[in-house]
Amino acid sequence: MTRVVVAGLGNELRSDDGVGPAVMVRVARSARPGVTVLINAGEPADLLEAWRHADVAIVVDAMDAGLEPGTTRRIEAGAAAGGHVLADGTTLPGSASSHLLPLSNVVELARTLDALPGRLVIFGVQGGAFGYGEGLTPEVERAVERVAAEILEEVGAAFAP
Amino acid sequence: MSSEDRELRRISVGALARVEGEGAMRVRVHGGKVEEVALDIYEPPRFFEALLRGRSYTEPPDITARICGICPVAYQTSAVHAIEDACGVEVDTSVRALRRLLYCGEWIQSHALHIYLLHAPDFLGYESALELAKVVPDAVQRGLALKKAGNDLMTVVGGRAVHPVNVRVGGFYRAPSRSELEALVEPLQRALEAAEETVRWVGGFTFPDFEHDHEYVALHHERDYPMEAGRMVSDRGLDIGPAEFEDHVEESHVEHSNALHAVLRGRGTYMTGPLARYSLNFDRLSSRAREAAHDAGLGESCRNPFQSIVVRAVETLYAVEEALSIIGSYRPPRPSAHPVAPRAGRGCGWSEAPRGLLYHRYTLADDGTIEDAVIVPPTSQNQRAVEDDLARFVEAHLDLDDQALTWQCEQAIRNYDPCISCATHFLQLDVERRA
Numbered sequence: 001m002t003r004v005v006v007a008g009l010g011n012e013l014r015s016d017d018g019v020g021p022a023v024m025v026r027v028a029r030s031a032r033p034g035v036t037v038l039i040n041a042g043e044p045a046d047l048l049e050a051w052r053h054a055d056v057a058i059v060v061d062a063m064d065a066g067l068e069p070g071t072t073r074r075i076e077a078g079a080a081a082g083g084h085v086l087a088d089g090t091t092l093p094g095s096a097s098s099h100l101l102p103l104s105n106v107v108e109l110a111r112t113l114d115a116l117p118g119r120l121v122i123f124g125v126q127g128g129a130f131g132y133g134e135g136l137t138p139e140v141e142r143a144v145e146r147v148a149a150e151i152l153e154e155v156g157a158a159f160a161p
Numbered sequence: 162m163s164s165e166d167r168e169l170r171r172i173s174v175g176a177l178a179r180v181e182g183e184g185a186m187r188v189r190v191h192g193g194k195v196e197e198v199a200l201d202i203y204e205p206p207r208f209f210e211a212l213l214r215g216r217s218y219t220e221p222p223d224i225t226a227r228i229c230g231i232c233p234v235a236y237q238t239s240a241v242h243a244i245e246d247a248c249g250v251e252v253d254t255s256v257r258a259l260r261r262l263l264y265c266g267e268w269i270q271s272h273a274l275h276i277y278l279l280h281a282p283d284f285l286g287y288e289s290a291l292e293l294a295k296v297v298p299d300a301v302q303r304g305l306a307l308k309k310a311g312n313d314l315m316t317v318v319g320g321r322a323v324h325p326v327n328v329r330v331g332g333f334y335r336a337p338s339r340s341e342l343e344a345l346v347e348p349l350q351r352a353l354e355a356a357e358e359t360v361r362w363v364g365g366f367t368f369p370d371f372e373h374d375h376e377y378v379a380l381h382h383e384r385d386y387p388m389e390a391g392r393m394v395s396d397r398g399l400d401i402g403p404a405e406f407e408d409h410v411e412e413s414h415v416e417h418s419n420a421l422h423a424v425l426r427g428r429g430t431y432m433t434g435p436l437a438r439y440s441l442n443f444d445r446l447s448s449r450a451r452e453a454a455h456d457a458g459l460g461e462s463c464r465n466p467f468q469s470i471v472v473r474a475v476e477t478l479y480a481v482e483e484a485l486s487i488i489g490s491y492r493p494p495r496p497s498a499h500p501v502a503p504r505a506g507r508g509c510g511w512s513e514a515p516r517g518l519l520y521h522r523y524t525l526a527d528d529g530t531i532e533d534a535v536i537v538p539p540t541s542q543n544q545r546a547v548e549d550d551l552a553r554f555v556e557a558h559l560d561l562d563d564q565a566l567t568w569q570c571e572q573a574i575r576n577y578d579p580c581i582s583c584a585t586h587f588l589q590l591d592v593e594r595r596a
Contacts, residue, residue, distance in 0.1 A: 045274065045278065045305055045308055046312065046322070048305065049305065049309055049312075105289070105291050108291055109290065109291050109294055109301075112291070112294045112295050112298060113294055113298050113301060113302055113305075114298075
């Protein structure tokens with residue numbers, strides 16, 4: 001049986017950073033057997049562990065790429081697609097800690113350890129605000145339904161005969 | 162290097178990586194002497210002690226678990242000990258065994274995370290676990306598998322791996338069945354081999370020649386290696402119960418840190434954590450753990466903080482063995498929790514978090530409302546020891562260039578596995594050298 005792991009990353013107490021968890025709430029409502037929905041995954045090593053037994057993995061995370069708030073980006077980063085988040089195969093610099101490892105570095109670590117699912121789809125949602133507080137900005141709120149629908153479509157395709 | 166460079170050299174690291182939380186470090190060297198070392202903890206305080214006031218006596222295990230995603234069980238355990246002390250309740254051995262089993266899970270996952278992903282890259286010359294994984298993927302895989310064994314133990318006993326939900330004052334909401342725990346035996350037996358291999362691996366690292374002289378403080382129990390129980394002892398004669406902690410430990414605020422600094426009253430800097438625990442409790446380790454320690458080059462005590470990674474590996478091995486032993490003789494506690502009625506009073510409790518001694522004290526009103534709470538985490542107790550290590554390490558290694566010195570200073574800080582988020586209530590490195 002196909003195994004799908006869907007994960008939403010982010011902190012719901014930091015405004016639009018909570019878009020990943022918000023999308024997961026929508027996806028969980030329509031989840032089917034064989035799909036594991038993760039709202040955050042503890043720390044990065046645990047995400048890696050969740051991917052190890054997945055055929056298809058989907059991740060939603062907020063991003064700050066200087067785009068219009070609510071803009072989404074879809075990246076194929078699975079083993080079949082070369083296993084890179086950034087087109088040139090680099091990883092993001094920055095401080096790694098027990099709580100923080102940039103997603104591109106987690107993907108690179110998974111690729112290095114041969115623990116990358118065959119398909120890994122990453123949805124990035126441009127946030128408008130990352131300050132303290134609950135709730136999403138209207139543009140990002142609207143993106144939630146859109147991304148959830150796309151994910152459910154991906155999940156459906158993963159199970160298609 | 163020009164003479165001008167020798168007069169003033171500045172080393173700067175934006176924010177310390179591979180530690181838990183946010184902090185910086187400044188070192189000022191003048192004429193070959195270290196004038197000042199300051200560990201700046203700039204992560205904002207979170208006021209947990211204040212928000213506990215007015216809450217019910219049943220809530221601290223869940224509220225304080227949120228202080229740390231790496232050592233929530235330590236917070237839960239110290240909290241329930243203190244509340245049970247205030248309410249005059251002593252739990253039986255079956256509850257105590259289950260608490261210890263959950264604590265083994267936390268030690269295994271926390272130590273595996275620190276050894277493999279945070280500290281090992283320092284010794285092998287890599288910037289990150291990612292770089293390390295490219296060179297020694299099998300070792301990183303082993304570390305992740307070991308960590309998973311700890312997480313799985315926490316999930317079965319605690320309800321989930323991060324911020325467990327099954328701990329309550331008096332015991333547990335639900336005791337796992339024997340069969341649930343028996344399913345963990347095979348993965349733990351594999352983890353035992355991984356833990357032994359870990360001790361051999363880190364024992365082969367090269368350690369800077371450095372020793373410190375801090376007073377070692379740890380719990381000490383009549384029979385067991387200290388985790389959730391014991392008296393607080395030191396290698397210089399301290400021997401106290403939880404109610405005496407604040408008579409002996411004095412916390413003070415220093416300008417450069419959002420964490421309080423702790424000293425032993427009239428004695429000064431002390432150190433808590435794996436090195437102290439190991440050195441004060443070597444004879445409480447299993448024979449297998451003692452042998453592994455010996456084969457990895459450790460004596461019965463250890464005063465080189467850089468070897469803390471080896472001690473952590475020995476403790477991981479011990480924790481896996483201990484978990485298997487507890488599971489082997491497990492009888493579910495019935496009921497899963499002792500009834501604990503509130504009463505007015507003051508209660509103190511502690512336990513050995515992966516990073517060291519964690520103390521809680523609560524004052525309750527007669528209906529169980531919390532009137533006052535005090536939490537003293539290991540990283541704030543160790544801040545002075547870290548600064549002292551850095552000052553002496555830098556002074557002995559001024560011949561190193563800035564890059565090498567920075568590297569080893571950061572490594573020296575990571576010797577303590579500092580949990581800055583716990584302590585704020587920490588690392589930009591700034592070395593200023595003047596002739």
